[in-house]
Amino acid sequence: MACDCGIFNKLKRGMATGNSNDNGNGNKGKEDKGKEGDSSGNNASSSSKNTLVKDNRMAPLCKSPDWSEFEGVKASAFYSAGGELRACRFLTEVSQILMQYYVTSRNSKNKLLDFHHPHQLREMMGHCLDLDESPRDLEQLLSDCKETLKYCVKTGHGHFFNQLSTGLDIVGLAGEWLTAVSNTNMFTYEVAPVFTLMEDVVLRRMLSKVGWEDGDGTFAPGGAVSNLYGVLLARHHTFPNVKTEGMPSCAQPVVFTSEQSHFSIKRACVLLGLGTNNYIKIPCDSRGKMVVSELEQQILAAKREGKVPMMVNAMCGTTVMGAFDPTEEIADL
Numbered sequence: 001m002a003c004d005c006g007i008f009n010k011l012k013r014g015m016a017t018g019n020s021n022d023n024g025n026g027n028k029g030k031e032d033k034g035k036e037g038d039s040s041g042n043n044a045s046s047s048s049k050n051t052l053v054k055d056n057r058m059a060p061l062c063k064s065p066d067w068s069e070f071e072g073v074k075a076s077a078f079y080s081a082g083g084e085l086r087a088c089r090f091l092t093e094v095s096q097i098l099m100q101y102y103v104t105s106r107n108s109k110n111k112l113l114d115f116h117h118p119h120q121l122r123e124m125m126g127h128c129l130d131l132d133e134s135p136r137d138l139e140q141l142l143s144d145c146k147e148t149l150k151y152c153v154k155t156g157h158g159h160f161f162n163q164l165s166t167g168l169d170i171v172g173l174a175g176e177w178l179t180a181v182s183n184t185n186m187f188t189y190e191v192a193p194v195f196t197l198m199e200d201v202v203l204r205r206m207l208s209k210v211g212w213e214d215g216d217g218t219f220a221p222g223g224a225v226s227n228l229y230g231v232l233l234a235r236h237h238t239f240p241n242v243k244t245e246g247m248p249s250c251a252q253p254v255v256f257t258s259e260q261s262h263f264s265i266k267r268a269c270v271l272l273g274l275g276t277n278n279y280i281k282i283p284c285d286s287r288g289k290m291v292v293s294e295l296e297q298q299i300l301a302a303k304r305e306g307k308v309p310m311m312v313n314a315m316c317g318t319t320v321m322g323a324f325d326p327t328e329e330i331a332d333l
């Protein structure tokens with residue numbers, strides 16, 4: 001393996017590679033100091049001019065890891081005498097791995113992805129993925145951490161572009177670490193006092209963004225659940241009796257959505273008992289925007305059949321084309 005600049009030469013002993021901390025079959029092993037490289041397994045030229053190299057503050061990242069103290073030590077050791085210190089040492093090593101990954105993955109000279117087909121990767125990572133009957137030792141876990149990151153898509157890489165996400169927000173990352181270390185949940189104020197207040201502040205800000213002075217809300221874990229909530233809200237708004245009487249109490253509701261919309265809208269219609277026949281896809285123009293005249297035709301047709309138009313799902317940034325539907329025209333219909 002080879003590094004592309006001084007810091008990566010220094011980091012080489014501390015970076016995960018196909019074999020740097022690997023004895024050939026992916027299992028833990030002592031660092032192979034005769035080889036050069038980075039966690040992406042790329043080759044690149046060396047440059048001693050890199051300013052990071054001259055920066056002593058980066059020194060901890062350049063240090064070769066010594067995990068020998070974790071050899072044969074299981075996680076249960078964290079809970080016995082001296083466990084606290086051992087836990088701190090272990091977490092320090094984990095954070096070194098994570099920071100080294102951050103530095104290496106940002107380097108555009110390195111590969112964005114060390115791609116392998118699923119069956120190949122399954123075989124290559126068997127030592128990480130296979131579930132043993134007995135717990136692994138901590139040295140192996142550290143090795144597995146490096147190995148896992150090695151095959152990740154480097155989303156902080158300069159050439160990573162995605163329609164939904166890109167880059168790495170360092171403050172956000174710090175927040176994620178903070179959340180993980182607090183190891184709580186959002187059940188009640190008693191178990192998450194500060195986070196409960198934070199939730200309230202953020203919800204209030206979001207309500208004000210859409211022009212509401214009062215209201216309530218909840219955070220959703222992703223797009224599919226948000227869409228489910230959206231269809232649920234539309235159903236509750238149109239047929240509030242469903243809450244107590246169930247679906248037989250409502251006429252045949254229909255949902256209209258752009259043909260470019262995410263399949264989770266259809267799934268929400270299934271989950272909420274609307275039926276796929278009442279999920280109507282509206283054609284889009286060449287730029288992926290919903291054609292409003294087509295929507296109008298479909299709404300009129302549904303009404304003629306005695307159905308009740310319950311929701312139009314207008315998109316602001318479709319999954320593939322990033323299109324924005326003409327929301328004002330749709331609202332005027």
Ligand SMILES: Cc1ncc(COP(=O)(O)O)c(C=O)c1O
Binds near residue numbers: 222224
């Ligand atoms: C418009 C839209 N809705 C929902 C989803 C699903 O999001 P998630 O995977 O976070 O549930 C996506 C994902 O691409 C999306 O583009």
